[in-house]
Amino acid sequence: MTQVMNIGLLGFGTVGTGVLEIVEQHQDKLAHQIGANVKVKKILVNDLEKERGIHVQPEQLTTNVEDIIHDEDIDVVIEVMGGIEEARRCMKLALENGKHVVTANKDVMALYGSELLKTANDKHCDLFYEASVAGGIPILRTIVEGLASDRITKIMGIVNGTTNYILTKMTKEGRLYEDVLKEAQALGYAEADPTADVGGLDAARKIAILGTLGFSMNLDLDDVSVEGITEVTSQDLAYSKQLGYTMKLVGIANRQDDKVEVSVQPTLVPHEHPLASVDNEFNAVYVNGEAVGETMFYGPGAGKLPTATAVVSDLVEVLKNKRLGVNGNSAVIPQYDKQLKTPDEIRSKYFMRIHAKDLPGTFASLTALFLKNNISLEKILQVPLNEGKLAEIIIVTHEVTKADYDRVRKELNNEDVVIEVKSSYRAEGEMN
Amino acid sequence: MTQVMNIGLLGFGTVGTGVLEIVEQHQDKLAHQIGANVKVKKILVNDLEKERGIHVQPEQLTTNVEDIIHDEDIDVVIEVMGGIEEARRCMKLALENGKHVVTANKDVMALYGSELLKTANDKHCDLFYEASVAGGIPILRTIVEGLASDRITKIMGIVNGTTNYILTKMTKEGRLYEDVLKEAQALGYAEADPTADVGGLDAARKIAILGTLGFSMNLDLDDVSVEGITEVTSQDLAYSKQLGYTMKLVGIANRQDDKVEVSVQPTLVPHEHPLASVDNEFNAVYVNGEAVGETMFYGPGAGKLPTATAVVSDLVEVLKNKRLGVNGNSAVIPQYDKQLKTPDEIRSKYFMRIHAKDLPGTFASLTALFLKNNISLEKILQVPLNEGKLAEIIIVTHEVTKADYDRVRKELNNEDVVIEVKSSYRAEGEMN
Known part of the structure; x- marks a missing residue:
């Protein structure tokens, strides 16, 4: 029997x-x-x-x-x-x-x-x-089983279908945020109150869970630095594309030695990165392990x-x-004490869009300011606006610390030639 | 103890x-x-x-x-x-x-x-x-476990790192096949005798294994229709790109009702398909299941x-x-009798590059021939060659049967205006 x-x-x-x-x-x-x-x-x-x-x-x-x-x-x-x-x-x-x-x-x-x-x-x-x-992707099991013989160094996840749908439509069809959000609500991809999705909270919950498992460290929602997609504009998307990037809302958990960083933010991902072609309501989680290297798991996030x-x-x-007879043995109880990176330990590339006065010397004074703050630039694009009275300047930095970057961002506001820092995004996932 | x-x-x-x-x-x-x-x-x-x-x-x-x-x-x-x-x-x-x-x-x-x-x-x-x-991807377990509560309809795999490396370099750097093959051999990505890789045999073995598991049907290597990448030219890659496709060596196993098809061939995949951005020596397997929908698993294939x-x-x-006490119960013994699709049951889009005489009426006679064979065209590109004496015509069909396509390909060779069918590829993975 x-x-x-x-x-x-x-x-x-x-x-x-x-x-x-x-x-x-x-x-x-x-x-x-x-x-x-x-x-x-x-x-x-x-x-x-x-x-x-x-x-x-x-x-x-x-x-x-x-x-x-x-x-x-x-x-x-x-x-x-x-x-x-x-x-x-x-x-x-x-x-x-x-x-x-x-x-x-x-x-x-x-x-x-x-x-x-x-x-x-x-x-x-x-x-x-x-x-x-990400219901359609066996990602937690994969992380736990992978851990039995590997050490995870980085997790990047597109883990919210609503925001990925909105960003995809904005990028591919050049449409406005509000317009696509309404469509997503009509199609049932977005809630009547979309705050938790578009504000990044839903993705933050998931990256906290992924980071906790991946690093065996108790990461709370409070440990996640969160930024949503509500401020993303068509101009940002167009310039990103021109510079070789696709904008995605990415949950990032990374580790150097025993210190970790967990965040969610609109992030520029190079076109050739596997995450860049994860479109519409799909989810994907990209995992980097010391033994197995780069892997990615793609599928429906819900349903x-x-x-x-x-x-x-x-x-x-x-x-x-x-x-x-082995219940309760799963490697789910965090084994390590939580150690979060400080801003001078978090390293990333950044994209920034600046409106400045179009005067001789503008560009020189901006680059001097970046240089003074240990920030070197990888890509620069300057476009005249408003019949040449204004310059739109887009820069992508080399890898820099968050501390240096935040400082330069603040100092830019005090520069005479700068009218406004229009937008700023993290750029991640450069392939080697 | x-x-x-x-x-x-x-x-x-x-x-x-x-x-x-x-x-x-x-x-x-x-x-x-x-x-x-x-x-x-x-x-x-x-x-x-x-x-x-x-x-x-x-x-x-x-x-x-x-x-x-x-x-x-x-x-x-x-x-x-x-x-x-x-x-x-x-x-x-x-x-x-x-x-x-x-x-x-x-x-x-x-x-x-x-x-x-x-x-x-x-x-x-x-x-x-x-x-x-694909050693770095837990794909067989995922298929077997998925099967416990789903029915797989399609598997598409980039399962050979050598050929993917070669096609990536040819596509992105515009280099020649022989040149990249030599480099791959020097780097250890290709064997001294690369035949099994570039001829498609290695990928055929893997798609036979994947198809056998996915459809629970005993598929042998002999059941796989195999074509390698040795004939792929830079022109084909350039036109593919222009028409919105990336060329990959793809193992395909698909099923309608109880009949299946298994093949390996250089295949045009739309730029926006997740497989299109699987580059260099990486592998990926894309699986479509009735319950879970589209999923993809990406990672290193060897090492x-x-x-x-x-x-x-x-x-x-x-x-x-x-x-x-449950050894030997895994769902690995094929449960269904093998039923292979006949050419009039295999459906796909196709890309064809034709050299024709550049005469009035050339194009009309070609389209008439396609039409007669039940083949309608989705994309057409015509380029004058050789100072206008020759026309290079590139077409992409709508979904047609292999039987119809093979017939039109044969008949094209008997058309007066056709000089040569230069190349022909399958196109798969149109996203809905």
Whole structure:
């Protein structure tokens, strides 16, 4: 008689339904992988009477989470209810009652991940969350498994579909930010309140999760320097393109020795970099490891089936671990103390667009200022504007420290010839 | 007392040394993942006395494979000796003696994979070969795991680093094939005898392996239609670029319903397709699944550490399966009967470059011929050559059947106005 492993499902919306469908339709394949049958025993819902277009037994449904976390037959709890505080409470309760947890909730993992992972560790439980970052890409597993025999030095991710869609349309079709945002909302690619996406917060949560795993260091959302895409203009995109770059909202986590930096910002990526051709609503995560070198994983970031598929992969992993007796061993508890880079340790190239008076000597005084601040320039473009009364000057620096760059940016505002620093972006991913 | 799992290593060259290093340096991490310790007990070598720059006990080494396959303590045999016939014999012996096998050998897997997988299945053994295709990318595992809850419809792979390096340099630097090939040989990216690479055979082996796994159908090397890059000219590359395409050597495996097609050929990929920016010696595999949609995995195709890392990942999987009691269950034995598409079922776009007499009516007679063969044209470019005595005509078709295309190509040679069909390529990967 084959063993049965019972699952409790918290939430029965789009993703929850997808999980139930996959588990039911792939019974044989799951049994082959795990060596046991898998059954969704109970499902937490808000409304027992709601019509769901999928067959469930009335006794499978409950409105009380206690029915699930105190059911001794249930081995694993899958959290797909969404939201933050209630989801966190339910996951914590489940772990405290010795249930393994699989979640698709990036908000909870970015805010309370370290607390929940600690509870999981104390209780020798697994807590897996592949679906929380780029559902269609098995990136967390790849990072964790890669880590078993490698050391990651850099992660760059396009991890927000909404902003990537907007930037792609602005770049390729020359359209305005507001116009594309409206279209994205109409198509369902952007929320009615798009703040978390366009402001960079959603990407920040994901890069915090990626950095925490990749560097085995407890990186919080507060550690992430965040800048969104709301100030990006068509001019910036056009000049970027002319200079050989594509603008993307990139989450960056990098390490030198034991110090790390985590940030999200609109970033210029060279046309020939693999991230540059990740378009529309797609996501991609580029990982640099000492042993394996450069790798990139590309796919859909969200959607019912990609997300449910990622949840089921985690479920299979938990159940395998359970039969192996190795639950709670995953390399998810940060091993190193957090050490963040200071601005004079963060190194990058930068793009800057300046409006200056078009006078003899303007350019010389600007370059002198850059030089004084240890900043040498790689690319320079000067365009007359406003019938020659104004010069638009675009520069790309060589690799410099953030401290030097921030200082020169401030000092530029005090220069007589400078009218305004119109925009400034990081440039990353120069291929060797 | 923790259990010990013993490994036999066949071959102790670059990759074998890498495997030993990883296993020794990551003992704790491996134990955490598997729930047992891992030890390389015996190593098959040609020369017991050779200096190897790595510490081994003399009793670990043997020149006789029988010492390994009859050692009852050895659970898993890792084949990294290379070559074909002897490697196949050793793997078969190991499986027949109930050892699980991990191999990095694409030649053996492409030629004798079905025979070896059948032996593995009969003996309830695992036979894993992640390192045989694109060592730095966990693509086989991703396909197998993805299959548990998805149905793959298309695989496109840049799976040969040598040819990708050559095409990249020809495209970006406008250099000649012979010139870049020589450079690649000097840099160690191409073999002294590059035939298997530039002729497409190496890529054909890999796409046969990918197609077999992806469609769960026993695809042999003989089923792959193969064309190499030796005839690709600078003109073709220049026109491709002008029309919005990048030339890549692409292995293609696609399916409609239950019929499949497997091929390798120089292929025009739209600039905006993720494969188009996979440059130099890098590999990438693009997979389209019904549930998850489009995904792509990018990384180094070869190298000591990427390959050894892939071998160790397989090893971990085998050992986990052993402790779970689920060895031999992997979905690697083809489940479906092979059904290859006929030429009138293979659909694609095509690029053709024609030299024709520059006479009034030339173009009309050509388009009439295409039309008669059910081929409509998407892009047309006509350039006068040789002081206007000659017209170079480049066309890109809409999606047509291979049967229609091959027929029109033949008939073009009988047209009075046609001097020569200079070149012809497949075009794939139009984004929607």
